[in-house]
Amino acid sequence: MKDKLTYCILLICFCIAVYACKHKPSQALAVGSYGNFPAEVGKIIVDKCATAGCHNATSYMNSGGLLLDSWDHLFNGGNSGAVVVPYSIDYSSLLYFICPDSGIGTTAEPRMPLNATPLTKEEYITIRDWIASGAPDNNGNIPFAEKADTRQKIYAIHQGCDEVGVIDVERSVVMRYIQIGIKPYPESATHIRIDKEGRYAYISMWYDQRIYKIDTHTDKVAGVIEMGDSFWNVLHLSNDGQKIVVTNGDNFDLMQINTATSQTQKLTNNDFVNPHGVASNASFDTFYVSSMFGNTLYKFAPGFNKKISIDKLPLTTISGATPDPYDVVMAPDYSKYFLSCAKSNEIRVFDVKTDSIKKIISVGAVPQAMALSESQPYLFVACMEDNTVGTGFRGSVYVINYNTLEVVKKIQGKFFQPHSITIDEKNNTFYVFSRNQNFDGPAPHHQGPCSGRNGFYSIYYLNTLEPVNNKRYEVLVDPYICDTRFK
8 A cells, every 4th residue: 555655656746747847848938939029929920920931030031031030030021111010000011911800900912821721810819919019029128119319210201191100220110100190081291300309300281280299209299289270381490499480381371380389470471372392591580482383482581571583584373384393402501502393303503692593403303302411412302203214113313412513313213203302311321202102103012001002212322322222111101201310
């Protein structure tokens, strides 16, 4: 009896030991072998997606360039950019391809895992809820949340979605989307500018009566500035960031905003027709406002309003055989200013002292927004409809030396209707955003809930004017204007 009891005790101890040995590796696997994903998420992504022939280290380059074997690698994105945007389940394209049922989310083809059993509804919801909570790693760290005070970022507004895209420069991918607007339809954000300290971004809206203020540390709406009217156009900030002027397309006015108090001051009284672009002198007391149609530029100061014919013909604010000035930019030394003329396909350069034409520079079709570099003497011009026959793309970027006023280069990249450019002097690059409005442009890799097809951005080196890579990073519908956090 004693021997039997001893035998039973030994058998129980052996079973406990075997059970413990079998489960210790499993626990280690849950923590260490799922690439720092939370265990319940890693079991799905690593075991079902980062597999041979798909998104593992051996084969991911043939699977859209998307490596899914670790939490860190996921946020490098793929050939089309980010696939998971923390907190944004509507705009995280990974969810489209793994969704097993259109009744619970947006779906896209090909369904993933490819040629394998689809995820269950419960598995999909696990991934969806994880992204909604910020897509943290196994230790609770949120992607891109560290270095909030110093992280270099690019911000882009979209006219097809009331969302602001935030791009992490280090990885080149979208790291956040910030919702703006209050109406159930797109309110058409028209312009964005970030103060030189990189503290706040300001956004104007066409169908809204407010200017949005974005905190660039948290990437959340910090407040709104009530404007009264709608149809707000181009924003221009003073060098010290204390004032903004913005053109109004409804009452044809120029409004000034105190950024500290959010108080507004109407500078004009219906003095402009179709005002659009705006620039200023260094002291921020004289403003240059383009009339979007015709040949008229307004030079305005309190008590002074001069109308300048930019083609020396009788003044008109009606489009016809006219230059149609779109954007206006002041040179870094404030000695001259540049006008992009959308109808005549020109950059017209004016002397500040005399307001006379210094030079007319021919560029590509429909020049739109411009951007100035300070580390290189370059003016960049997005020519939205420039013909690039036989390439499958449309549009170009002209680079002009703003000292010599000569064209340095015409860049014909993988653009489609490039509209806006922003420069990152810190990292020696510039970003070109393509609207991709027409359905004869590049088909997007995926499509989310916004109506229309996704736009994209391309990245170039500032010193060589050559592409950083061959990628077209997708964003939401109709990326319109962009800006860089730290200039």
